Amino acid sequence: MSVKTEDARLTAVSGFGGTKLPACFLLEGRGSRILIDLGEGPDEGVVADVSGVGRVDALVLSHGHGDHAGALRLLPQVGDPPVYAAEPLLPRLPKGVQGRPLSPGANEIAGIPLVTGRPGHAPGAFWLRFGIGGGLLYMGDHCRESCLFAYDAPPRSRCVILDASYGTDDTPQEQRIAEFEAALSSRPLLLPLPAYGRAAEVALHLARSGRQFRVCESIRAALRWMADTAADWLCGDTARELLEVANLAPPAGDEADGLVLAAAAQCEKGASARLARGAIAGDGSPAILFTGYVSKGTPAATLVAAGRAGYCCWNVHARLSENVDLVRSTGAEVVMPCFCDIPEVNRIAPLLAPARTVTQNVFSWS
Numbered sequence: 517m518s519v520k521t522e523d524a525r526l527t528a529v530s531g532f533g534g535t536k537l538p539a540c541f542l543l544e545g546r547g548s549r550i551l552i553d554l555g556e557g558p559d560e561g562v563v564a565d566v567s568g569v570g571r572v573d574a575l576v577l578s579h580g581h582g583d584h585a586g587a588l589r590l591l592p593q594v595g596d597p598p599v600y601a602a603e604p605l606l607p608r609l610p611k612g613v614q615g616r617p618l619s620p621g622a623n624e625i626a627g628i629p630l631v632t633g634r635p636g637h638a639p640g641a642f643w644l645r646f647g648i649g650g651g652l653l654y655m656g657d658h659c660r661e662s663c664l665f666a667y668d669a670p671p672r673s674r675c676v677i678l679d680a681s682y683g684t685d686d687t688p689q690e691q692r693i694a695e696f697e698a699a700l701s702s703r704p705l706l707l708p709l710p711a712y713g714r715a716a717e718v719a720l721h722l723a724r725s726g727r728q729f730r731v732c733e734s735i736r737a738a739l740r741w742m743a744d745t746a747a748d749w750l751c752g753d754t755a756r757e758l759l760e761v762a763n764l765a766p767p768a769g770d771e772a773d774g775l776v777l778a779a780a781a782q783c784e785k786g787a788s789a790r791l792a793r794g795a796i797a798g799d800g801s802p803a804i805l806f807t808g809y810v811s812k813g814t815p816a817a818t819l820v821a822a823g824r825a826g827y828c829c830w831n832v833h834a835r836l837s838e839n840v841d842l843v844r845s846t847g848a849e850v851v852m853p854c855f856c857d858i859p860e861v862n863r864i865a866p867l868l869a870p871a872r873t874v875t876q877n878v879f880s881w882s
């Protein structure tokens with residue numbers, strides 16, 4: 517169904533109404549149809565269903581994580597549109613995809629003005645503010661507490677799509693880090709991490725606290741790439757600190773020895789998969805520590821369920837008070853809290869008033 521030119525409509529193709537659904541949103545207005553993110557996971561085998569979307573004029577990626585950009589093989593189903601992403605991510609897009617650069621600041625996509633800013637979450641990540649009907653702000657994944665990734669405050673926007681992955685949880689990073697530090701007493705300890713995100717934040721924190729640790733080669737390569745290619749996304753002088761870690765941290769061996777940072781995050785592949793097999797402590801205390809979402813159907817989920825791995829959250833998404841502040845500072849009238857279940861949406865809604873929280877996966881405005 518087409519939308520009248522003066523109206524705009526946002527449909528959550530995937531990402532609203534369930535915990536950690538992959539991101540995929542359709543913005544329609546001014547005669548244009550723009551897809552925002554096209555993710556897969558993080559739960560094994562969960563992918564956005566784009567069969568009802570039809571042809572779109574463009575796909576805009578908020579960042580490169582799998583649950584936002586991991587389903588680009590579905591592009592032929594939406595007419596093989598050009599894919600807009602931050603410049604450092606373009607060489608990492610699958611072969612055959614027509615990648616086009618998103619600039620920091622002002623852009624125009626399919627006739628709709630788009631302003632971007634850094635969301636404090638990952639290298640090459642942007643929040644996206646479409647200049648239509650008073651502004652639609654899509655936050656992607658965002659976090660104001662990162663020691664590494666810079667955060668730009670978004671402008672006023674009438675509609676805001678929030679990263680509500682943490683729902684009503686409001687635990688500050690300071691407290692998370694205290695819990696994390698307490699968990700580091702296990703030796704040897706394997707930290708399975710995503711190379712292009714939390715691994716760099718954890719490495720920076722450990723280096724600053726004077727701890728010795730090893731890194732796998734995927735994380736070492738990611739640290740170099742961030743410092744060389746995506747330094748514009750990093751706070752202060754942290755590019756230099758990341759390079760120092762990349763140059764000095766000893767390699768992860770074949771067995772977990774001391775403190776080891778290894779990708780991938782769910783022990784599904786790479787050095788963490790190899791090391792997880794031998795890293796279970798003899799005294800029964802957890803010698804593997806997960807710090808991010810444990811995806812269903814992965815070795816990480818099996819390890820945690822069996823009591824063979826611990827869990828301690830490291831904030832990389834917005835906690836509740838950040839989201840409340842964001843809704844206030846943008847002057848939002850309509851809010852869609854995403855990546856959490858409906859009972860959690862209902863608990864968040866009164867805290868965001870007078871902004872109206874949508875209860876379905878689609879809303880229109882003019």
Ligand SMILES: [Zn+2]
Pocket residue numbers: 579581584637638657
């Ligand atoms: Zn992400």
